Amino acid sequence: MSLALVHSRARAGVHAPGVQVEVHLSGGLPSTQIVGLPEAAVRESRDRVRAAMLCAQFEFPARRITVNLAPADLPKEGGRFDLPIALGILAASGQIDRQALAGWEFLGELGLTGELRPVDGALPAVLAAARAQRRLLVPLGNGPEAALVRDGGACTARTLLEVCAMLSGARPPVLAEPAQVAAVPMPDLRDVRGQAHARRALEVAAAGGHHLLFVGSPGCGKTLLASRLPGILPEASEAEALESAAVASVSGRGLDPSRWRQRPFRSPHHTASAVALVGGGAQPRPGEISLAHHGVLFLDELTEWDRRALEVLREPLESGTVTISRAARSAEFPARFQLVAAMNPCPCGWAGDTSGRCRCSAQVIARYRAKLSGPLLDRIDLQVEVPRVPPQDLRPDAAPGEDSEAVRDRVQTARARQIARNGTLNARLGQAETFACCRLADADQALLERAIDRLQLSARAMQRTLRVARTIADLAGSEDIASVHLTEALGYRQHTAGTQPHAA
Numbered sequence: 001m002s003l004a005l006v007h008s009r010a011r012a013g014v015h016a017p018g019v020q021v022e023v024h025l026s027g028g029l030p031s032t033q034i035v036g037l038p039e040a041a042v043r044e045s046r047d048r049v050r051a052a053m054l055c056a057q058f059e060f061p062a063r064r065i066t067v068n069l070a071p072a073d074l075p076k077e078g079g080r081f082d083l084p085i086a087l088g089i090l091a092a093s094g095q096i097d098r099q100a101l102a103g104w105e106f107l108g109e110l111g112l113t114g115e116l117r118p119v120d121g122a123l124p125a126v127l128a129a130a131r132a133q134r135r136l137l138v139p140l141g142n143g144p145e146a147a148l149v150r151d152g153g154a155c156t157a158r159t160l161l162e163v164c165a166m167l168s169g170a171r172p173p174v175l176a177e178p179a180q181v182a183a184v185p186m187p188d189l190r191d192v193r194g195q196a197h198a199r200r201a202l203e204v205a206a207a208g209g210h211h212l213l214f215v216g217s218p219g220c221g222k223t224l225l226a227s228r229l230p231g232i233l234p235e236a237s238e239a240e241a242l243e244s245a246a247v248a249s250v251s252g253r254g255l256d257p258s259r260w261r262q263r264p265f266r267s268p269h270h271t272a273s274a275v276a277l278v279g280g281g282a283q284p285r286p287g288e289i290s291l292a293h294h295g296v297l298f299l300d301e302l303t304e305w306d307r308r309a310l311e312v313l314r315e316p317l318e319s320g321t322v323t324i325s326r327a328a329r330s331a332e333f334p335a336r337f338q339l340v341a342a343m344n345p346c347p348c349g350w351a352g353d354t355s356g357r358c359r360c361s362a363q364v365i366a367r368y369r370a371k372l373s374g375p376l377l378d379r380i381d382l383q384v385e386v387p388r389v390p391p392q393d394l395r396p397d398a399a400p401g402e403d404s405e406a407v408r409d410r411v412q413t414a415r416a417r418q419i420a421r422n423g424t425l426n427a428r429l430g431q432a433e434t435f436a437c438c439r440l441a442d443a444d445q446a447l448l449e450r451a452i453d454r455l456q457l458s459a460r461a462m463q464r465t466l467r468v469a470r471t472i473a474d475l476a477g478s479e480d481i482a483s484v485h486l487t488e489a490l491g492y493r494q495h496t497a498g499t500q501p502h503a504a
């Protein structure tokens with residue numbers, strides 16, 4: 001009897017739990033049994049492993065082969081375990097030294113000729129292997145992703161034969177190499193002409209991490225504005241970038257190394273399914289809200305979205321995570337995104353426009369806006385009307401807007417004040433912290449109470465308004481919230497206020 005043990009990793013949410021591949025050879029009729037994988041995956045994996053071994057001039061043992069993937073209750077997709085299974089069979093049959101496998105973990109799908117094909121979720125696997133004090137070997141195609149973990153020590157190989165040469169000492173381990181790509185510049189605010197009010201709202205949103213809604217006619221520049229938000233946020237920290245990259249890594253869409261440390265900007269279409277938006281599937285994969293983790297989620301045509309899909313957003317908007325439950329298992333994905341939404345003011349899109357071309361009745365407009373639930377709107381702190389830009393501002397010789405770098409400097413200064421005071425951004429303050437650091441003068445308190453009454457604001461919206469006022473004061477470098485800060489914050493609540501029945 002011969003036994004070999006190889007370490008590998010599964011994919012569960014953004015984690016990479018360890019899997020032990022045990023291979024046992026015994027007498028009896030030649031057969032290959034793989035325990036712990038679904039039947040179809042077993043068949044495919046068995047065929048690939050066999051072909052790859054023969055192609056690499058190894059012998060496929062004519063014995064009874066039992067492969068066990070443990071623990072049994074982990075999610076296991078077939079392909080990623082091809083390489084560890086092949087190595088297990090080679091070690092159990094004495095074709096490679098089983099001691100050489102110690103200290104290593106392996107991931108990779110095998111092609112029929114023995115080449116290694118990239119797998120999903122390599123990045124979380126590198127992190128987990130490093131924590132377990134083992135080195136991970138991944139297919140060359142996963143190299144740039146694996147190299148994002150500095151000091152992760154991940155290695156790459158092109159073929160099964162190269163892996164075996166490395167294990168026998170005939171070939172030194174090859175460290176995963178980062179991709180040599182030029183960073184893609186982010187869209188800049190200088191391209192936005194006019195729109196002083198909307199630009200200001202964007203800056204306040206960036207400074208405090210507040211969610212934002214643009215209301216305006218088609219073509220007024222809502223998308224242009226929204227796409228500039230990531231560029232005025234501070235660069236993602238290494239830890240944040242790794243978290244975002246881990247989500248992309250397990251999403252099955254791969255990573256774009258040219259956008260390393262840039263904050264993601266996701267703009268799914270309103271016809272996207274709830275699963276595409278929040279994540280799901282038999283082997284749960286992250287949706288757009290998780291792909292926007294530490295970045296911006298832009299939902300255009302907000303009133304056109306399926307209302308149920310939008311309601312699911314309420315929880316992640318508060319907690320920064322989303323839990324996807326399926327019959328068999330559940331997975332949690334991070335989803336701390338900043339929401340920028342956009343909508344038309346009315347069904348025809350032209351309500352409030354100076355051209356007067358809107359013919360929608362007040363009733364029709366009210367019904368249109370009521371498509372959005374009060375609780376969702378409550379969570380959007382800044383609600384801003386975006387008018388059409390007057391033609392003279394669009395002339396080629398018109399002055400360009402202030403560029404993103406200048407705005408980002410102010411945003412960073414305001415954020416530093418918040419971190420120094422509370423250790424977090426204003427948008428994420430709890431109730432007690434909000435009341436502690438958002439005290440108002442008596443006259444302003446009275447002003448706020450009158451406004452709550454007039455705008456029919458909920459308790460939640462009232463607190464959120466206070467936090468926005470705090471951010472505006474931080475941008476102004478002010479210790480206290482002054483009337484002018486509070487008034488501006490209340491101004492961002494005017495638009496959709498009073499058109500909704502509010503729920504607490």
Ligand SMILES: [Zn+2]
Nearest residue numbers: 346348358360
């Ligand atoms: Zn209209």
